Structures are given as C-alpha cells and as structure tokens.
Amino acid sequence: MAGVSVQAFRRQGRRFGAGLVCSEMVSCAGLAHRNERTLGYLTIASDEHPLAVQIFGSEPGPMAEAARMVEAAGADIVDVNFGCPVRKVTKTGAGATLLESPDRACRIVETVAGAVSVPVTVKLRRGLEHGSRACLALGPRLVEAGAAALTLHPRSARQLYSGRADHHLTAELTALVGVPVVASGDVDSRERALELLGTTGCAAVMVARAAQGNPWLLAEIVDGPRAEPTRAEVAGELLFFAGETVRELGERRATGFLKKFYGWYLGRGRFPKPFKQELLRLPTVAEVERRLLAAEPAAAAVRDRLLAGAAGVDEVLLRLPVSAHGGG
Numbered sequence: 069m070a071g072v073s074v075q076a077f078r079r080q081g082r083r084f085g086a087g088l089v090c091s092e093m094v095s096c097a098g099l100a101h102r103n104e105r106t107l108g109y110l111t112i113a114s115d116e117h118p119l120a121v122q123i124f125g126s127e128p129g130p131m132a133e134a135a136r137m138v139e140a141a142g143a144d145i146v147d148v149n150f151g152c153p154v155r156k157v158t159k160t161g162a163g164a165t166l167l168e169s170p171d172r173a174c175r176i177v178e179t180v181a182g183a184v185s186v187p188v189t190v191k192l193r194r195g196l197e198h199g200s201r202a203c204l205a206l207g208p209r210l211v212e213a214g215a216a217a218l219t220l221h222p223r224s225a226r227q228l229y230s231g232r233a234d235h236h237l238t239a240e241l242t243a244l245v246g247v248p249v250v251a252s253g254d255v256d257s258r259e260r261a262l263e264l265l266g267t268t269g270c271a272a273v274m275v276a277r278a279a280q281g282n283p284w285l286l287a288e289i290v291d292g293p294r295a296e297p298t299r300a301e302v303a304g305e306l307l308f309f310a311g312e313t314v315r316e317l318g319e320r321r322a323t324g325f326l327k328k329f330y331g332w333y334l335g336r337g338r339f340p341k342p343f344k345q346e347l348l349r350l351p352t353v354a355e356v357e358r359r360l361l362a363a364e365p366a367a368a369a370v371r372d373r374l375l376a377g378a379a380g381v382d383e384v385l386l387r388l389p390v391s392a393h394g395g396g
C-alpha cells in the first residue's frame with residue numbers, strides 16, 4: 069500500500085507471519101524523469117525476505133530497467149502494477165489503464181520478465197468500469213507473456229475501495245490460468261481468509277487495510293484464533309513502529325505519516341477515543357512516545373524486546389523513488 073507499506077510495516081508483517089510482503093509502488097525511471105511526485109527511496113532489509121517490490125509505468129523499456137535495479141537490490145519478486153486507479157498515474161498510461169490496453173500490458177510483462185531472472189508477477193483489478201471482466205481476458209495473456217503469478221483485487225478502478233471485492237472473479241481467474249492466483253480484497257478475518265482459500269482456488273490471500281494497526285490479524289490467519297492483544301502489546305508495538313519509522317523517514321516526515329496509524333492502533337476499543345485525539349495534537353513523535361509510556365508503562369518492555377530482536381539487520385538502499393500516488 070502506497071503511503072503505508074514502509075519498511076517498518078513490511079517487517080512487522082513478516083514478524084507476525086506473513087509469507088510474503090510487498091513494497092510500496094516504485095516509480096520506474098521514465099516517470100521519475102517526468103517529475104512523478106515521490107516520497108523518498110526504498111530501503112530493503114535482510115529480514116524482509118521474501119520481498120516483492122512493485123513497479124509501475126507505461127513503457128516496456130524503462131519498466132525493464134527498473135526491474136533490473138529492483139532485482140539487483142535484492143527483491144525476490146518483481147511485481148507489476150496494473151491496478152492503480154489514481155488519475156495522476158492512469159493519465160500517464162500506467163496502473164489500471166493497462167487493463168484496457170492488453171497488447172501494451174503484455175509487452176510490458178514480456179519485456180520485464182525477459183530482463184530479470186526472479187519471478188515477475190502482476191497485480192490487477194477486475195477492469196476499469198463497474199462490472200468489467202477485463203481481468204479474465206487479460207490474465208491468461210499475461211501468463212503467456214511471462215507472469216509467474218497474478219494477484220487479483222476484483223474491484224473496478226472506478227470503484228476505488230467502495231463496495232465489496234467480487235471474488236467470484238477470483239474463482240473464474242484461477243480456473244483459467246495455470247499459475248498461482250492471490251486473492252486481494254476485504255480479507256479482514258481468519259474466517260474470510262479460509263473461505264477464499266477454500267472456495268476460489270486461490271493459492272494465497274493478501275491482507276492490506278485490515279493489517280493497518282492490527283498485525284495480530286496476520287498471526288490469527290496463519291496460526292489460528294488467539295486472544296486480543298493487551299494494551300501493553302498494542303502500545304509497545306506502536307512505540308517500536310514509530311521509532312522504526314522515524315529512523316526510516318526522518319523525524320519531520322514520520323510525524324505526519326504516523327498520525328493515521330494512531331487511530332488504527334488505538335481504535336477497536338483498545339484505548340478511549342480522547343486518548344487518540346490527544347496524541348494527534350502532540351507536535352513531535354518523541355512527545356507521542358512519552359504520552360504512550362505514561363498511559364501504559366508496561367509497553368516499554370514490549371518495545372525493548374522488539375528493539376533487541378531487530379538489532380544487527382543489514383540494509384540496502386534502493387535508489388528508486390517510492391511513488392506518492394498509489395492504489396491497486
């Protein structure tokens with residue numbers, strides 16, 4: 069998720085049992101030169117593997133070049149974005165627009181797959197318009213062009229995130245292609261994950277929004293039902309996440325970036341509403357940390373344990389810009 073899946077988020081996902089995590093969208097060189105607004109650079113750490121790095125663009129050549137850079141930086145999978153519905157991206161011919169330009173989409177996948185030796189996968193939506201079934205025509209062609217797996221988010225680009233993902237399409241797609249299909253969209257409980265795995269033929273499920281501030285869901289999906297996290301666990305996890313994010317993004321950017329996470333962590337009845345409002349008004353991350361520790365002193369031990377576990381991890385900075393515009 070653009071604007072969410074920073075390194076701290078991806079590593080957290082791995083810690084809680086995700087089999088594979090994916091980077092934010094990385095702008096391929098061509099777009100970068102056209103002043104695509106970027107949020108910074110991608111950093112990869114050794115404990116993120118297996119890691120997919122997602123690239124987007126509209127031209128096969130620059131996409132292949134980006135794929136080579138991504139592979140050189142250590143990505144285990146290059147994922148191509150054919151799902152982003154944001155106008156800034158679609159108007160350049162990238163993202164979900166490619167669902168309606170099948171020849172170009174196939175050329176991109178073929179060129180990218182020919183440029184790297186790691187698997188190349190594609191993330192797509194159902195199509196551009198309500199009710200579109202474009203993914204079913206395009207999916208098999210993408211596989212022929214070299215896609216090693218497909219992730220389907222069966223909403224149209226026009227829908228953005230409204231309505232429900234129609235996983236009947238996921239079942240139809242899995243019947244059409246001989247590669248693994250990953251189901252994305254509204255996986256927000258263990259029951260839903262098991263239902264999709266049992267009824268659509270998908271090889272895996274992808275959790276996006278439901279993991280925001282709730283990595284415990286991942287453990288529940290993987291390992292089975294578990295008790296709700298304690299307040300100390302929630303606050304400790306948030307403290308660690310905030311610290312990692314400051315290290316990654318710098319204090320200034322992290323301050324704004326983290327604000328949406330306070331509600332995600334502290335909501336769900338875990339902390340009283342006014343407490344979140346109070347954190348949102350604090351001007352620095354350091355003050356948020358102090359306030360959290362005052363409210364939940366046992367969180368310090370949780371955070372310290374997480375810090376000890378994260379020590380000594382190698383990191384590679386990938387000189388490819390992370391896009392400010394995302395979605396899929």
Ligand SMILES: Cc1cc2nc3c(=O)[nH]c(=O)nc-3n(C[C@H](O)[C@H](O)[C@H](O)COP(=O)(O)O)c2cc1C
Pocket residue numbers: 069070071072092093122149151152191221229252253254255274275276277278393394395396
């Ligand atoms: C804020 C946000 C940013 C997203 N950015 C991307 C992206 O960069 N690439 C992508 O393939 N999907 C992106 N998505 C889509 C998600 O990967 C996922 O397919 C979608 O949210 C449906 O799954 P969910 O119901 O589990 O959230 C984004 C979603 C959100 C909410």
